[in-house]
Amino acid sequence: MLQRISSNGTAKQVCYGLITLLIYVSIGVSRSYVAFLSHQLNQPESELHLTNDEKTWIGSGVCLLTPVASLVTGYLMDVIGRRTCIAFMFVPFLVSWTLVSVVSSYGMLLLAMIISSIGLGMGSSVVPYVSEISTAKHRGILLALVDTTLNVGVILCSVLMYYLKWNIVSIIFALMSLISLLLTLILPESPVWLYSKGKKEQAIEVLEALRSKLRCQLDDEIKDMERSSSVAIDQKGGRGLVDTLKKCFQSWRQFSITNFFTLFIVLAGPFILLSYSVLIIEELKIPYDAAKLAVIYSIAGFCGSFLSPFFIHNFKRRIVLTISAGGMTVSMLGISLYEIFYLHEENENKPCVWIIPIFLCSYNLLNNMGVLPLGFVIGGELFPLEVRGTLQGFSGFLCSTAWTVSLKFYPMIMFGFGIRAMLWCFTLFCALLVFYGIFILPETYGKTLNEVQEQYFSKKKNDELKL
Numbered sequence: 001m002l003q004r005i006s007s008n009g010t011a012k013q014v015c016y017g018l019i020t021l022l023i024y025v026s027i028g029v030s031r032s033y034v035a036f037l038s039h040q041l042n043q044p045e046s047e048l049h050l051t052n053d054e055k056t057w058i059g060s061g062v063c064l065l066t067p068v069a070s071l072v073t074g075y076l077m078d079v080i081g082r083r084t085c086i087a088f089m090f091v092p093f094l095v096s097w098t099l100v101s102v103v104s105s106y107g108m109l110l111l112a113m114i115i116s117s118i119g120l121g122m123g124s125s126v127v128p129y130v131s132e133i134s135t136a137k138h139r140g141i142l143l144a145l146v147d148t149t150l151n152v153g154v155i156l157c158s159v160l161m162y163y164l165k166w167n168i169v170s171i172i173f174a175l176m177s178l179i180s181l182l183l184t185l186i187l188p189e190s191p192v193w194l195y196s197k198g199k200k201e202q203a204i205e206v207l208e209a210l211r212s213k214l215r216c217q218l219d220d221e222i223k224d225m226e227r228s229s230s231v232a233i234d235q236k237g238g239r240g241l242v243d244t245l246k247k248c249f250q251s252w253r254q255f256s257i258t259n260f261f262t263l264f265i266v267l268a269g270p271f272i273l274l275s276y277s278v279l280i281i282e283e284l285k286i287p288y289d290a291a292k293l294a295v296i297y298s299i300a301g302f303c304g305s306f307l308s309p310f311f312i313h314n315f316k317r318r319i320v321l322t323i324s325a326g327g328m329t330v331s332m333l334g335i336s337l338y339e340i341f342y343l344h345e346e347n348e349n350k351p352c353v354w355i356i357p358i359f360l361c362s363y364n365l366l367n368n369m370g371v372l373p374l375g376f377v378i379g380g381e382l383f384p385l386e387v388r389g390t391l392q393g394f395s396g397f398l399c400s401t402a403w404t405v406s407l408k409f410y411p412m413i414m415f416g417f418g419i420r421a422m423l424w425c426f427t428l429f430c431a432l433l434v435f436y437g438i439f440i441l442p443e444t445y446g447k448t449l450n451e452v453q454e455q456y457f458s459k460k461k462n463d464e465l466k467l
Contacts, residue, residue, distance in 0.1 A: 028153020069121025074393010304368030324370025
């Protein structure tokens with residue numbers, strides 16, 4: 001099957017990477033669906049109406065089981081294989097959208113959103129697979145496409161929900177999930193994972209087909225797999241759960257760097273603005289149609305994600321993060337300051353009110369140009385091979401937990417203390433991302449996965465060897 005796709009190794013990486021990343025189209029759809037769903041259900045002609053509390057439960061229900069699903073899938077990715085897990089990731093979305101198309105009550109709608117949260121959790125574990133089928137040259141681009149495909153889902157959902165009724169849109173997404181599920185059947189297993197399980201000949205055969213090269217032309221990659229696997233898993237089967245957990249604890253530095261970064265991203269607000277874009281725009285009290293502006297906001301994010309592969313491929317990670325997060329800080333600070341002076345003014349008395357949509361769109365464009373894609377890239381680059389899937393699952397668990405809590409409580413901050421408090425929280429964590437990019441983020445640009453481990457996380461071992 002590998003040979004049928006293309007005789008070009010780069011084209012194969014892109015093809016299989018994009019098929020895998022279709023899961024993020026579904027994730028993007030689920031994340032933005034709630035914002036437009038709430039808007040449609042508020043209309044007088046709607047047959048189903050929700051209270052503010054029910055809306056926040058629907059919003060947080062989208063990621064309610066995501067932490068558990070991330071944790072379980074991450075471990076299974078290391079045990080039973082990357083490809084096997086990926087094949088099942090679209091099933092929850094297929095079930096969820098099918099259920100949404102026939103719901104008639106708040107309870108059924110909440111159940112459908114909770115089922116989709118399983119798919120969100122499983123999808124967070126595809127990053128190791130994408131990083132392992134890629135060369136060092138193309139890894140950054142393909143991992144940056146995680147954010148691009150996510151924004152394809154966001155903008156697709158935004159446009160469809162603007163023109164069509166919510167249950168009709170759910171049928172379209174159910175069909176999309178089915179097609180994506182069928183496409184995953186042509187994916188190969190990760191050669192890196194196969195090699196770590198002692199299936200060396202099979203791993204090399206897959207790598208030859210994946211790169212469209214002879215074995216003698218792949219010496220460097222084979223040696224890199226061998227070095228990575230030499231400390232990972234023995235040839236007879238693999239680590240037990242205790243050994244896996246022990247190795248996870250030994251990788252605390254990689255885990256901490258990745259997850260503090262992810263936590264700052266969540267608290268900087270992009271997921272909140274994505275899920276509650278219409279509601280937040282209405283709270284800003286500007287004289288524009290909130291639903292239309294939410295669509296424009298989604299388009300800005302898509303444009304940023306479309307540019308991100310170029311910046312990730314051509315610039316160092318620290319430079320991309322610092323510039324992107326710095327621009328987000330300026331944009332959110334501008335909105336916060338404008339809100340202080342003019343929020344309670346009548347619309348006709350507000351000067352330069354157009355600056356708010358500009359700041360919102362620049363915030364989303366810059367977020368998707370650097371910050372958000374780097375959140376996916378770093379996890380795929382820092383974790384060691386032997387527990388890459390498990391640690392990605394743990395990271396997904398923590399990220400989705402933070403996301404679930406923020407989706408529930410950030411709106412409570414807005415309703416209880418006003419939108420001003422929420423905007424200043426976003427500004428603070430955007431600024432912390434700038435600090436993170438300057439002082440903490442490891443520079444992984446242009447390095448193989450094994451080189452990253454040796455350069456940043458094996459210093460003590462190297463010092464001992466020198467002695």
